[in-house]
Every structure is written in C-alpha cells, then in structure tokens.
Amino acid sequence: MKPAIELIGVSKWYGSFQALKGLDLTVAEGERVVVCGPSGSGKSTMIRCINQLERHQKGDIRIHGRALSGEAKTDAPILRETGMVFQSFNLFPHMTVLENCTFALTWVKQMPQREAEATAMAHLERVRIPEQARKYPLQLSGGQQQRVAIARALCMAPRIMLFDEPTSALDPEMIKEVLDTMVELAGTGMTMVVVTHEMGFARTVANRVVFMDQGEIVEQAEPELFFSAPRYDRTRMFLSQIL
Amino acid sequence: MSDAPLVFTPRPADPPPPSTIGVVGWMRANLFSSVPNAILTFLGAYIFYVVVYAIIDWALIKAVWEAENRRQCLDMVGRSGACWPGVAAWIPNLIYGLYPKDQVWRINTGFLILIAWAVPLWLPRVKSKVAIGLSLVLLYPLLVSYFFHGGAQTLVWTALIALGGAAFLWVWLTTLAEMRFGLGFGALVARLAGAADDERARRIGWGALAALYVLALLIVSQLSFVEVQTRLWGGLFLTLVISGIGIAFSLPAGVLLALGRRSQMPLIRVFCVTFIELFRSVPLITILFMFNTMLPLFLPQGVEVNRLLRAIVAVCLFASAYMAEIVRGGLQAIPKGQYEAAAAMGLGFWQSTSLIILPQALRIMIPSIVGNFIGLFKDTTLVSIIGLFDLLSMSRAVGEDTRWLGLFIEPFFFITLIYFVFCFLMSQYSLNLERRLGEGQRR
Ligand SMILES: Nc1ncnc2c1ncn2[C@@H]1O[C@H](COP(=O)(O)OP(=O)(O)OP(=O)(O)O)[C@@H](O)[C@H]1O
Numbered sequence: 090m091k092p093a094i095e096l097i098g099v100s101k102w103y104g105s106f107q108a109l110k111g112l113d114l115t116v117a118e119g120e121r122v123v124v125c126g127p128s129g130s131g132k133s134t135m136i137r138c139i140n141q142l143e144r145h146q147k148g149d150i151r152i153h154g155r156a157l158s159g160e161a162k163t164d165a166p167i168l169r170e171t172g173m174v175f176q177s178f179n180l181f182p183h184m185t186v187l188e189n190c191t192f193a194l195t196w197v198k199q200m201p202q203r204e205a206e207a208t209a210m211a212h213l214e215r216v217r218i219p220e221q222a223r224k225y226p227l228q229l230s231g232g233q234q235q236r237v238a239i240a241r242a243l244c245m246a247p248r249i250m251l252f253d254e255p256t257s258a259l260d261p262e263m264i265k266e267v268l269d270t271m272v273e274l275a276g277t278g279m280t281m282v283v284v285t286h287e288m289g290f291a292r293t294v295a296n297r298v299v300f301m302d303q304g305e306i307v308e309q310a311e312p313e314l315f316f317s318a319p320r321y322d323r324t325r326m327f328l329s330q331i332l
Numbered sequence: 333m334s335d336a337p338l339v340f341t342p343r344p345a346d347p348p349p350p351s352t353i354g355v356v357g358w359m360r361a362n363l364f365s366s367v368p369n370a371i372l373t374f375l376g377a378y379i380f381y382v383v384v385y386a387i388i389d390w391a392l393i394k395a396v397w398e399a400e401n402r403r404q405c406l407d408m409v410g411r412s413g414a415c416w417p418g419v420a421a422w423i424p425n426l427i428y429g430l431y432p433k434d435q436v437w438r439i440n441t442g443f444l445i446l447i448a449w450a451v452p453l454w455l456p457r458v459k460s461k462v463a464i465g466l467s468l469v470l471l472y473p474l475l476v477s478y479f480f481h482g483g484a485q486t487l488v489w490t491a492l493i494a495l496g497g498a499a500f501l502w503v504w505l506t507t508l509a510e511m512r513f514g515l516g517f518g519a520l521v522a523r524l525a526g527a528a529d530d531e532r533a534r535r536i537g538w539g540a541l542a543a544l545y546v547l548a549l550l551i552v553s554q555l556s557f558v559e560v561q562t563r564l565w566g567g568l569f570l571t572l573v574i575s576g577i578g579i580a581f582s583l584p585a586g587v588l589l590a591l592g593r594r595s596q597m598p599l600i601r602v603f604c605v606t607f608i609e610l611f612r613s614v615p616l617i618t619i620l621f622m623f624n625t626m627l628p629l630f631l632p633q634g635v636e637v638n639r640l641l642r643a644i645v646a647v648c649l650f651a652s653a654y655m656a657e658i659v660r661g662g663l664q665a666i667p668k669g670q671y672e673a674a675a676a677m678g679l680g681f682w683q684s685t686s687l688i689i690l691p692q693a694l695r696i697m698i699p700s701i702v703g704n705f706i707g708l709f710k711d712t713t714l715v716s717i718i719g720l721f722d723l724l725s726m727s728r729a730v731g732e733d734t735r736w737l738g739l740f741i742e743p744f745f746f747i748t749l750i751y752f753v754f755c756f757l758m759s760q761y762s763l764n765l766e767r768r769l770g771e772g773q774r775r
C-alpha cells in the first residue's frame with residue numbers, strides 16, 4: 090500500500106502552548122481513518138496541518154510522497170489533492186449552491202463554465218440534492234448544507250478527503266443523511282481522515298481508529314480491537330464517557 | 333361504527349372588528365391610543381403646520397418671481413417673501429461657476445457621457461458589468477479631462493484621452509454585443525472572423541481592442557477645445573468633480589489600505605496604520621490648508637501643482653483613510669471559516685479576497701459606505717476656504733452682486749435643495765441596492 094499522508098514528528102505551537110507533540114501517522118491510499126479524542130486534544134489542529142490551514146513548526150508532512158515546503162507556490166498543487174469539510178459548513182452565502190461548486194473549478198482549474206456546471210451537477214446528484222442547485226445556502230437545512238459542502242469539495246477531484254467533525258453542528262435527524270453520504274463516499278475507495286465522535290460510523294466504515302489526547306496519539310487500532318480491547322486507561326475512560 | 337373518525341369541519345373565519353382595520357383603525361392604534369398620545373399628536377400636527385406654512389408662505393405665496401434687482405423685491409414684499417429672480421439670474425453660475433458660457437456644452441456632454449457609460453450597469457443580460465464599472469471609475473476621468481479642461485494636447489495626454497475614448501467605445505460595443513448575441517465584443521469579432529481555436533480567438537479579440545484604440549486616437553487627436561483653466565471652474569460642477577473623484581478614488585484605495593492594515597507583512601502594515609491614523613485624526617480643513625500652503629514649499633521650484641488638484645488630492649487621501657476603517661469593519665465581520673474554505677479549495681489570497689471576502693463585506697458595508705459618500709459630498713464645501721468656488725461659495729457670491737446686494741437666504745435655500753436632492757437620491761439608492769443584493773440571502 091502506498092502512503093497517501095505521512096506525518097513525521099509534526100509539532101505545532103500556538104504561542105508557547107504546544108498543541109501537537111511530535112505526531113507520527115501514516116495513512117495509506119484508500120484507507121479510512123477516524124480520529125477521536127477529548128476536546129482540545131489537537132484533532133482539528135492535526136487535520137488542519139495536513140492541508141496547511143495551520144502551519145506546523147517542526148517535522149515533515151508528505152502527501153502522496155511529496156513533502157510540503159511551507160512555500161505557498163510549491164505547496165499549492167500538492168494540496169490540491171486534498172479536500173476539506175468543516176464543522177460549520179463554510180459555504181459561501183453570497184453564491185448559489187451551484188456557484189459554490191463551480192466557483193473553484195472556473196477560477197482555480199480554469200474550466201469552461203458549461204463543463205464546470207456539468208461537473209457540479211454530477212456531484213450534487215451524488216449527494217442527492219440536484220434540485221437545490223439554484224438556491225442560496227442559507228435557504229437549506231443544516232444537513233443539506235453539509236452535503237453541498239461535501240459536493241463542493243468533491244468537485245475539485247481530490248484524492249484525499251478531510252472531515253473535521255462534519256456532523257457536530259447538526260440536529261440528530263440530519264446526522265444520518267450526512268453520514269450516509271460519507272459511507273457512500275467511502276465505498277468509492279477515497280482516502281478519508283474523519284474527526285468524529287460518531288462511533289457507529291467508526292465501527293462500520295473505518296479501517297483504523299486513532300485516539301488523541303493532549304497533542305499526542307495515545308493509541309490506534311482497528312475498530313474491532315479499539316472498541317473491545319483498548320490498551321490504555323485514558324482510552325477506556327474516554328470510551329466509557331461517550332458510548 | 334365507533335371506529336369511524338370524527339370529521340373536522342373548520343369554522344368560517346370572522347372578519348376582524350372594524351375598529352382595528354383601515355385608516356380609522358390605524359389612527360386609533362397609533363395616534364390616539366391614550367390621552368397623552370392624543371395631546372402629542374395634536375401638538376405635533378400644530379408645530380408641523382406652523383413650520384410648513386411659514387416656509388410655503390415665504391417661498392411660494394409671498395415670493396416675488398419677476399424683478400430687475402433686489403430693491404424692487406424689497407419694495408414689493410419687503411422681507412416677508414422670497415426674491416427668486418436673483419437666484420434665477422445666477423443659476424448658470426451656481427451650476428457652472430465662471431466657465432465660459434459658450435463652452436458650457438462641454439460640461440453637459442461630459443456628464444451625458446458619464447450617464448451613457450453607466451447605463452449598461454442597469455441593463456439586463458450585460459455580463460461584463462464589473463469590467464464596465466471598473467472602466468467607469470478608472471478610464472472615464474481620462475476621457476472627460478479633455479472635455480472639461482481642453483487646451484493643447486501633449487503626446488502622453490492624447491494617449492490617455494484616447495484610452496478613455498476607446499474604453500467608452502468598448503463599453504457600448506460590448507453592451508450591444510452581449511445584449512444581442514450573448515458574447516463580449518472581442519469574442520464576437522473573433523466569431524465573425526471565424527477563429528478556429530481559443531488561442532486564435534483571443535489574439536483576434538486583442539486585435540479588435542487595438543483597432544478600437546487606434547480609432548479612438550484618430551478621433552481624439554482631431555478634437556481641439558479651447559483651454560478653460562481650473563480657476564474658472566465652479567458651482568455644482570466643481571462640487572461634483574471634487575466629490576466624484578473623491579468617491580471613485582476612496583473606495584478602491586480604502587479597500588487596499590484596509591487589506592494592508594491586516595497584512596502579515598510588517599512594513600505594509602505599519603505604513604497603512606500610520607497613513608490611516610494620521611489622516612483620520614486631523615480635520616479635513618487642516619489637510620486642505622496643509623496641501624494648499626505647504627505642498628508648494630516642498631516641491632522643487634518651477635513645478636506648479638494647480639490649486640484644484642491640491643484640493644482633490646487632499647480630499648482623496650482623507651476620504652480613503654475613512655473608507656479604510658469602514659472596510660476594515662466589514663472585513664472583520666466575515667467569519668474566519670470563509671477564508672479557510674476558500675484556502676482549502678486552492679484559492680490564492682487575491683482570489684479569495686476579491687471573490688469571496690470583499691463581495692460579502694461590501695454588502696454589509698453599503699449603508700456606511702454610502703453614508704461616507706454623502707458626508708464626503710457635503711464636506712467638499714470646505715474647499716471654499718482655499719479659494720475654490722464650489723456650490724456653497726458660489727451661492728454666497730449672489731449676495732455680493734451689486735444688483736442683488738444682500739440676497740443670501742434665497743440662494744442658500746436653493747442650494748440646500750440641491751444638496752438634499754443629491755444626498756437623498758444617494759441614500760435611497762443604497763437602500764434599494766441593499767434590498768436587491770440581500771435577496772435570498774437573509775440569515
Ligand atoms: N488559534 C489558536 N490559538 C491558540 N490556541 C489554539 C488555537 N487553536 C487551537 N488552540 C488550542 O490548541 C489545542 C488543540 O485545539 P484543537 O482545536 O486542535 O482541539 P480539538 O481536539 O479539535 O478539540 P474540539 O474537539 O473541541 O474541536 C486546544 O487546547 C486549543 O485551545
């Protein structure tokens with residue numbers, strides 16, 4: 090298996106506070122990793138370092154074998170292989186759903202308008218909301234917005250999808266529709282790193298669960314093993330709280 | 333039988349009680365809901381009546397409409413009625429200043445061009461609105477500078493005027509092409525020429541633009557207007573020139589300053605902060621004085637910057653500093669997630685700023701931006717203190733005319749109306765804009 094993401098001794102400080110303490114993690118191509126851990130453990134920071142929304146100060150990050158240099162110019166094509174879905178959707182409220190999806194295609198990939206719209210509609214159909222294409226994001230429900238956000242990220246044809254608590258801002262009945270979309274996506278062989286506390290999702294979809302605390306990876310294991318026989322007391326305590 | 337559901341038949345709606353609807357209902361609810369409220373209503377109505385009646389009585393009923401000079405007015409009605417012939421006689425000066433009468437058509441043409449340039453912005457099916465708007469702000473002044481000032485053209489100036497002229501031609505050709513064929517001017521020419529591929533089409537499009545420029549050069553070099561020095565400019569015309577340039581300059585400059593203030597690069601940030609704080613903490617009147625009296629001292633001997641230009645530069649810098657703070661406020665209101673989403677999709681700084689952040693920020697800033705424009709428009713009255721004859725100083729000149737000696741109130745009343753109309757239109761337009769842009773995007 091070729092590695093899709095490699096973190097090698099990655100450290101990150103906010104001021105003098107160390108949020109990541111020399112993380113080592115390898116995600117293979119097509120692998121689906123669920124990251125969990127208590128609040129403030131550095132899950133978001135790690136996933137945001139992978140696509141450089143946050144700069145790490147020490148260690149190396151490689152995407153498909155290519156190292157990130159910290160230079161925006163040289164990193165841009167490498168980072169284009171990653172797509173990100175946020176907890177708060179972050180759709181562009183001044184554009185319609187369709188424009189949200191075509192926007193980066195026309196401006197970053199210089200795709201002709203008609204082709205971009207066809208691509209966008211294909212992905213909106215994939216997340217099953219093609220009929221909402223002409224609406225504005227704020228006219229949609231939270232679950233629909235998050236599915237648009239997923240379609241928008243998919244439009245750029247990334248090989249790796251990063252999810253940072255994609256269902257935490259949603260009402261219970263909408264969580265399912267978003268998770269279903271993600272399960273379908275997993276079925277296509279996409280490399281996925283998902284920060285989530287949806288343990289049902291972790292059990293059925295993940296190849297591996299990573300547990301973090303205080304900026305470190307405490308343990309990682311296949312979901313079966315992780316839930317039935319966690320090795321560390323910290324993990325056990327966390328699981329007893331959320332299950 | 334007991335399982336059959338009961339059938340629900342809705343009761344017909346009753347009409348609302350008559351005392352709560354219609355004019356009477358509204359008045360009862362809003363004007364006479366209680367005794368103190370009723371007293372206030374009557375008091376307010378009385379004051380309104382007195383003030384409005386006094387104004388109408390003075391300005392219309394007792395007013396004099398025909399007279400040779402102020403003496404005649406005073407003989408007829410004394411001070412109890414307005415003396416409008418004085419204002420009427422001065423209207424050309426109030427509008428055009430001391431601009432030569434036989435050249436006034438150049439100003440009118442200039443403003444007609446402005447209107448013609450802006451019309452496509454309101455036409456449906458025109459797609460290049462951003463480009464047209466930008467050309468209006470950046471290139472229209474080049475073209476119109478020759479209409480307003482005239483005189484001998486230098487080589488560079490001819491080139492610049494022609495640039496403005498070519499832009500104007502392009503605006504209308506593109507507008508027509510897009511309305512008729514849904515294609516821009518360049519693309520249409522390429523289509524007609526039968527361009528095989530995109531690269532060829534682009535080259536033909538540029539060729540068409542170059543041809544347009546040459547055409548504009550030919551036309552412009554044929555124009556020859558008498559020079560009208562800027563010290564003859566005045567009245568509403570001057571006010572519009574100063575505030576127009578101030579408005580057109582301050583928005584883009586304010587955006588750049590605001591972005592600079594948030595920049596990661598210390599040098600740019602320090603420069604922007606210094607500039608903004610410096611110009612914001614000094615009254616406009618001081619800046620005008622400084623530019624008028626001190627600037628010539630710093631410039632090398634022989635270089636003379638004309639007085640109007642000095643005033644315009646001062647107004648532009650001052651307005652940009654204010655605009656920068658307004659824009660900064662708007663930028664701060666945009667959640668960080670918007671930047672992150674844009675970055676995660678591979679957009680660079682300028683792309684995400686101009687396409688994601690600014691459109692949203694400008695939308696929430698419309699009321700304050702227009703408020704600033706209105707303030708700027710009125711603040712241009714201050715240029716009278718450095719000897720420019722804007723609308724306000726022109727109106728004072730009426731009372732110094734020997735025929736209309738002492739006629740001050742009427743011209744003031746008149747220009748007050750002019751200021752009111754302009755400012756009111758601006759604020760109404762901003763409300764309208766807000767409403768249209770906000771469609772479907774209410775949070
Ligand atoms: N921009 C920032 N500036 C300073 N400290 C930060 C910043 N972002 C995060 N931190 C700190 O870094 C630590 C890790 O934050 P992070 O957001 O990665 O946690 P998390 O595991 O995603 O938590 P949650 O489950 O609440 O989202 C926290 O202690 C947080 O306070």
Ligand SMILES: [Mg+2]
Nearest residue numbers: 132133134254
């Ligand atoms: Mg988080």
